[in-house]
Structure formats: structure tokens, C-alpha cells
Amino acid sequence: MPYYSNPLIPLLLLSSCSLFLSCQSFEFVNNGFNNSNLDLAGATIIKPSGALRLTNNSHNVIGHAFYPTPIPIFNNSPNSSSFSTYFVLQILPSTSNNGGFGLAFTLSPSPSFPGAAAGHFLGIFNSSNDGIPSNHIFAVEFDTVDGYNEKSDSDGNHIGININGMNTTASKSASYHVEGTQSREEEVWLEKDGPIQAWIDYDGVKKIVNVTISPLEVAKPVRPLLSEVIDLSLYLEKTMYAGFSAATGQKSSSHYILGWSFRLNGIADPLDLSQLPVVPIEKSSPSNVKLRKALIATFSVVIFILLGVLVSILAYRRVMKFELLEDWELDCPHRFRYKDLHKATKGFKESEKIGAGGFGSVYKGVLPATGVEVAVKKIMSNNPLQGMREFAAEIESLGRLRHKNLVNLQGWCKHKNDLLLVYDHVSNGSLDSLLYNSKNGNFLTWEQRFNIVKGVASGLLYLHEEWEQVVIHRDVKSSNVLIDRDMNARLGDFGLARLYDHGKTSHTTNIVGTIGYIAPELTRTGKASKSTDVFAYGILLLEVACGRPPVKYEADRNVILVDWVLECMKMGSIFEAIDAKLNSMYVTEEMELVLGLGLLCSHPKPEARPTMREVMKYLNGDEMLPMFDKLSLAGSRRVDEITSRFLALGLTDSITTTTSYSSSSIGMISCSSFDSGR
Ligand SMILES: *[C@@H]1O[C@H](CO)[C@@H](O)[C@H](O)[C@H]1NC(C)=O
Ligand SMILES: *[C@@H]1O[C@H](CO)[C@@H](O)[C@H](O)[C@H]1NC(C)=O
Ligand SMILES: *[C@@H]1O[C@H](CO)[C@@H](O)[C@H](O)[C@H]1NC(C)=O
Ligand SMILES: *[C@@H]1O[C@H](CO)[C@@H](O)[C@H](O)[C@H]1NC(C)=O
Ligand SMILES: *[C@@H]1O[C@H](CO)[C@@H](O)[C@H](O)[C@H]1NC(C)=O
Ligand SMILES: *[C@@H]1O[C@H](CO)[C@@H](O)[C@H](O)[C@H]1NC(C)=O
Numbered sequence: 001m002p003y004y005s006n007p008l009i010p011l012l013l014l015s016s017c018s019l020f021l022s023c024q025s026f027e028f029v030n031n032g033f034n035n036s037n038l039d040l041a042g043a044t045i046i047k048p049s050g051a052l053r054l055t056n057n058s059h060n061v062i063g064h065a066f067y068p069t070p071i072p073i074f075n076n077s078p079n080s081s082s083f084s085t086y087f088v089l090q091i092l093p094s095t096s097n098n099g100g101f102g103l104a105f106t107l108s109p110s111p112s113f114p115g116a117a118a119g120h121f122l123g124i125f126n127s128s129n130d131g132i133p134s135n136h137i138f139a140v141e142f143d144t145v146d147g148y149n150e151k152s153d154s155d156g157n158h159i160g161i162n163i164n165g166m167n168t169t170a171s172k173s174a175s176y177h178v179e180g181t182q183s184r185e186e187e188v189w190l191e192k193d194g195p196i197q198a199w200i201d202y203d204g205v206k207k208i209v210n211v212t213i214s215p216l217e218v219a220k221p222v223r224p225l226l227s228e229v230i231d232l233s234l235y236l237e238k239t240m241y242a243g244f245s246a247a248t249g250q251k252s253s254s255h256y257i258l259g260w261s262f263r264l265n266g267i268a269d270p271l272d273l274s275q276l277p278v279v280p281i282e283k284s285s286p287s288n289v290k291l292r293k294a295l296i297a298t299f300s301v302v303i304f305i306l307l308g309v310l311v312s313i314l315a316y317r318r319v320m321k322f323e324l325l326e327d328w329e330l331d332c333p334h335r336f337r338y339k340d341l342h343k344a345t346k347g348f349k350e351s352e353k354i355g356a357g358g359f360g361s362v363y364k365g366v367l368p369a370t371g372v373e374v375a376v377k378k379i380m381s382n383n384p385l386q387g388m389r390e391f392a393a394e395i396e397s398l399g400r401l402r403h404k405n406l407v408n409l410q411g412w413c414k415h416k417n418d419l420l421l422v423y424d425h426v427s428n429g430s431l432d433s434l435l436y437n438s439k440n441g442n443f444l445t446w447e448q449r450f451n452i453v454k455g456v457a458s459g460l461l462y463l464h465e466e467w468e469q470v471v472i473h474r475d476v477k478s479s480n481v482l483i484d485r486d487m488n489a490r491l492g493d494f495g496l497a498r499l500y501d502h503g504k505t506s507h508t509t510n511i512v513g514t515i516g517y518i519a520p521e522l523t524r525t526g527k528a529s530k531s532t533d534v535f536a537y538g539i540l541l542l543e544v545a546c547g548r549p550p551v552k553y554e555a556d557r558n559v560i561l562v563d564w565v566l567e568c569m570k571m572g573s574i575f576e577a578i579d580a581k582l583n584s585m586y587v588t589e590e591m592e593l594v595l596g597l598g599l600l601c602s603h604p605k606p607e608a609r610p611t612m613r614e615v616m617k618y619l620n621g622d623e624m625l626p627m628f629d630k631l632s633l634a635g636s637r638r639v640d641e642i643t644s645r646f647l648a649l650g651l652t653d654s655i656t657t658t659t660s661y662s663s664s665s666i667g668m669i670s671c672s673s674f675d676s677g678r
Helices: 008-020 286-319 329-331 338-344 390-400 431-436 446-466 496-502 520-525 530-546 561-570 588-601 612-619 638-647 653-664 664-668 672-677
Strands: 026-031 039-042 052-055 062-066 085-093 100-110 138-146 152-161 169-173 174-180 184-186 196-203 208-213 226-229 241-247 253-264 353-356 361-368 375-378 409-415 418-424 482-483 487-492 551-554 557-560
Touching: 052 062, 052 241, 062 208, 085 100, 085 138, 100 253, 138 196, 152 208, 152 226, 169 226, 174 208, 241 253, 253 653, 338 361, 338 375, 338 418, 390 409, 390 431, 418 672, 431 482, 431 530, 446 487, 446 530, 446 612, 520 530, 530 561, 530 588, 530 612, 557 561, 561 588
Parallel strands: none
Antiparallel strands: 026 253, 039 062, 052 253, 062 241, 085 196, 085 253, 100 138, 100 241, 138 152, 152 169, 174 184, 196 208, 208 226, 353 361, 361 375, 375 418, 409 418, 482 487, 551 557
16 A cells, blocks of 8 residues: 555644544643643652653652643544644663653543552552543553563563553553664663653544654654554543653652643644753662662672673664763863763773773873863763762862873763763873883983972972962872873872762771872871872882882882882992982982982971972972081082981881881772772
């Protein structure tokens, strides 16, 4: 029948009513909602964004939203009246597993449902009126739980036509038909695939109910999901209320309608999809948190494998679809679009990975809009990010820090549970790799090293004293110092440790930092300060001078760099501590300054450490290091004099204090610091 293959035919059939018969016209279209469009009942609210939320994700709640006036569907010509409705729904399950129970487009004689039950009854019926002809109710259910009339509730993902009760007249699992040479059914996950379009068309002449769904980016499929011959005029009354009902039960989801149009005797108007409200991701209620934790613990392995498979198969197509934004996110100037970052890093391709640390992996990328090279740090978390709003405020503020010796934070983006941080791309790698893995023979000269430590000091001074608020770095170390094309130092990852703490709900004092750089008082009090940053900077100075990591496993024991330098000094051979790779090519005064300042900064007593401003003065030669001031007459005894000066300052305390690193304090250090310490 070629006649019927023309997609315009239904349109002609439907509109023919108004041409040949005296039937009523009635229509409305809502791209998002406001409080004057609908009558709400139960848990239903209209969000400020215009999204209609039928239920929140509490257990056993019911929500209704109905067009305020009855629609005269079968008033004039019961044998030929038609209607068509089109809406966009979105279901967000309360747990990472399946939620429930579902929502239904409903035509009913009354907009209220006294005594209706939650759960499987979707807030429309209850066990005593289920299936009774006097209900006069037609509903199309979008149900996410199976098992009505059965012992157990299993995950459902189906769409059904219901008349007067919950036993469906027809039902199919949610999918849509793709035409073409290889025509096929594509499954749609009501809870996971973001907003879903739905069309319900009733042809009153041929008595056919069609139900069609598709994801938002797929136009209305030609072939409906359900096409049933039903004469609705036999069941319904002359005028009917149209609207939505939703319910949760033991399982719960937030059920949303984002837009809705309806027309009697014609095709429902299209919705302007770009105008539809965006649904915020909700935090689940505390009772769900426990449940989720238990579920995550039990099924994490399974989920992990499934996720891996899913992600690899669906990655590009599905992941990119929608970016769910919370209202406040719109005010953040440093927020990047996930799409752009995904594109910039070629989909976080393994080949673009330039590093991995305790906080996550780092990818190199080129921003599509500007062509600017960036480094994108991806911090993955298995749990939804807690306190994301505070996070963002803090990142926004860090994003305003600008200094030539900092790896500037350009922005951020939240995607699902991941946090993405966008930094300047710094080309020459990290200081530790240049100090210890000088494979290509490009080891650092003394001039470069001295310039680098000055740069780090300048960046740290800016964080401590020159910006509008004090920023404690909390993880100063050689692997966080990046070297740019001109061999200048750029300090990275500032403030991040603090952010990371935010994510934890517990108030236990986790020490964030890296073994070997943690000041002794930090292990006792857990409180980071400018002075603990200075301590770590001191270790970094020694590292640069000696070409040795802060803790080195040697001859069956961990050798602590500070102790080792002091020991060399006590034996009167401090110059033996100096990096042999330098091959004695250094400026003695500068070397002494760096070693001396390194020891002073890593003094076990915080009050003995200089501030970063003083450090700058020493490095610039504006002031003499305290122990050098009387050593202007350089002579053969100079080394001994320096040594005795150091010893007089009580630096040897650190030998006893710092040895505690290797034993007791390690237990207190969080995993992240272990990773980042590598
Ligand atoms: C509410 O929506 C209706 C129809 O969508 C529109 O005519 C009306 O102006 C809106 N009212 C407000 C206060 O936005
Ligand atoms: C969900 O809605 C119900 C009914 O309005 C209310 O009692 C409950 O507190 C809400 N739950 C949450 C988590 O907002
Ligand atoms: C509607 O159809 C029924 C039988 O299908 C018939 O008895 C009735 O007369 C028709 N009514 C109108 C108004 O056409
Ligand atoms: C079921 O619903 C009907 C009408 O909606 C109401 O009269 C009746 O009390 C309800 N039954 C129960 C058990 O709640
Ligand atoms: C629904 O169908 C089941 C079996 O198919 C039947 O046992 C039950 O009575 C029906 N319920 C109603 C309310 O019609
Ligand atoms: C319902 O779907 C069938 C195809 O299965 C189509 O022929 C018919 O025109 C559709 N009717 C309406 C009202 O969309």
C-alpha cells in the first residue's frame, strides 16, 4: 500500500477531522513550565529552571501535574476524535544502580487521585480500584521496575499502555526503530540516556494508539514502538484531564518532564529542544547514601567491569550527549565545556597522557576554539563529588591567580564524578625528571638550577604574601615544579591538596604532602602553614644542590637528605654533598647559599625558618644568610667555620627529629601522598 507509506498521510487523516467534521480544536505547547501552566499535587514542583519535577528521589512519594482545565476529547464526535501529544521526560535514579518506579502520561476524569498508591501503581490506582472499568483512565507508563503481580521487583525499562488498571494492554521494552538498509531496534535506557522524547498519537477514525520514543538527538522515528488498535471512546469520558503521574517506592528516581505539547484533532506542536530546561543532578538523601555505599562495596567490581566495557563501546556517542549543569555552574567564568576538553585531548586518549600522579592523570590538549596548548588533569572519583559548589568557588578563586612562576589554572569542568582541571601547558617536564633522569644528556647546569630555585621562591612568595589571600601550597616538591621552554620554574598543583580535602566528609586530619617534604610539626598537628611550605622548599633547595631525592633507599636503609647533608657537614666535607653531575661547575657562594638556606628552611623548629620574603632577599643577595654574616674573610678554614655556625644554630636537632619520618609518621600519611610521592 504505497498510499500509507507517505508520512504525511496520518497528518492528513488527523486534520481531515477539522475539514469535514465539526470537531473541536484545542492545543497547547510548553517548552518548560511555569506555575501558571499546570495544577500540581503531591511531591511535584516546578524548578526555577522551568523543569517539572514530578517526584524527588525520596521513597514512596507520588506526584501529579495536570493541565488545569478538562479537555473535550470526545465531546462532539466520539467516533472520530483524535489527539496527539508530545513531551520530553527525564528520569534520574537515586543510586548509581536502578531507581524506580516510573511515570505515566494519564488521561483521567479527574485531576486528583485520592487513595492512589505509590510504587507499581504509579500514583494512579490502588489495589482496590485496580482494573475497575469505572476508572475511565488511559495511561502510558514509562516504567523502570518490572514485577507487578510478581514476587520480586526486577529492573524494568519498558513502556506500556494501560487502561483502567496496571495490567498493561500492550507493553514493550523501551527502544526505537532505526530505518535504513539494516533497519533495527535501538534500546533506550529511560534512566540513563538523558532526556527522552515521547509521542502518543491516537487516531480516532482508525482507533489506533501509537506510542513512539527516541533519545533527544534522534528525530521522531517513522515506526512507532507500540501501535495498538484500541477504541478509546469506549473507555474514556467525554472530557478528560490530561497530565502526568509519577511515583517512587522502595526504589526511587527523580522524574522530570521538560516540555509538553498537546493538540486535539491534529499533530502536537514540536517543542523547541534548545529551549528546554536542563535538569540539575540532585544529591541523594542520606538514607540512600548508606545503601549506595553498601551497593558500591558489593558490586564495585562488577560495575567496574561493566563500566569498562560500556565506556569503551559507547564512549564517544553516549558520553558526549549532554552536559547536565547545576544552576550555579553557569556563573563560573572559569568553567570549561566538557565537550571542548574531550575534543582537545582527543577523547582523553592514552597517547595524549603526559603524566599520572596521586590526584589523577594529566593529558596534553589543544583547545579547539583558541588553539592554546593546555594540560588537562583528570581527577577521577567513584563517588559523586561532595560539596562541589564550594570546590568550584575555590577553584574559581585559584583560577584568578596569575604569576610567571606558577602553572596557571585556566579553568575547570565537572563531568559526572570526575573533576577536570585545565592548566597552562609547560613543555620541558618536571624538575625531578630533569634532576634524576637526565637521559638525553640535558642535565641542569648550576646557572639553570639557581634560576629555578629563585623562580620557585618567587612563585611561593606570591602564593603566601602577594595575592589577595594566603594560599598554602601544601605539596611543594620537585615533581610539582615544571620547567618551561626558557628553563624557568613554574610551580604547579597549588591549593589542590586543600580542594582534595574538601571532598572528604570526615574531619580526620589527613596529612596531604609527600614523604620527605613534610615538616615535623605537620605530622604532629596535621596543620599546614606557610612555614610547612618553607620546610618543603628547603628540602627542594637541598635536592637541587645535591641532585638527590629527599629520601633515598641506600644500603638497606632510607637515607634522609637533610640528615645526610648535615652528616657530611659534621665530617667537615659539606662539598661532598654536592651533585657530582655538576662536576664542580658552580659558583661557590651561590652553592653555599643554597645549601645553607636549604638547611635553614628545613629547620625542625618552625620559628627558626625564614619567611618566603626573607628567602627571596637571601637569594637576591640583598641580605646575608645569618650564619654567613661574619664569614666575609674567606679562607682555608671557611668550611669548618660554616660547619660550626650551622651546628651552633642547633640544626643538628633535625638528625634526631627527622629520623622519625621513616617510622611513625608514615602511617599517618594518606594514600594520595604515597602515590604522589611515588
Ligand atoms: C507561563 O507559560 C505560559 C505558556 O507557556 C505563558 O503564556 C506565560 O506568559 C508564562 N507565564 C510566566 C509568568 O512566565
Ligand atoms: C520529597 O518530597 C516529599 C513530599 O513533598 C517530602 O516530604 C520529602 O522531604 C522530599 N525529599 C527530599 C529529599 O527533598
Ligand atoms: C459511532 O459508532 C457506533 C458503532 O461503532 C455507532 O453505533 C454510532 O452510531 C456512531 N456514532 C456516530 C456519532 O457516528
Ligand atoms: C483506593 O482508591 C479509591 C478511589 O480512588 C479510594 O476510595 C479507596 O479508599 C482507595 N483504597 C485504599 C485501600 O486506599
Ligand atoms: C492482572 O493480570 C493478572 C494475570 O495476568 C491477573 O491475575 C490479575 O487479576 C489482573 N489484575 C487486574 C486488576 O485485572
Ligand atoms: C500509527 O502507526 C502506524 C504504523 O504502525 C501508521 O500507519 C499510522 O499512521 C500511525 N497513526 C498515527 C495516528 O500516528
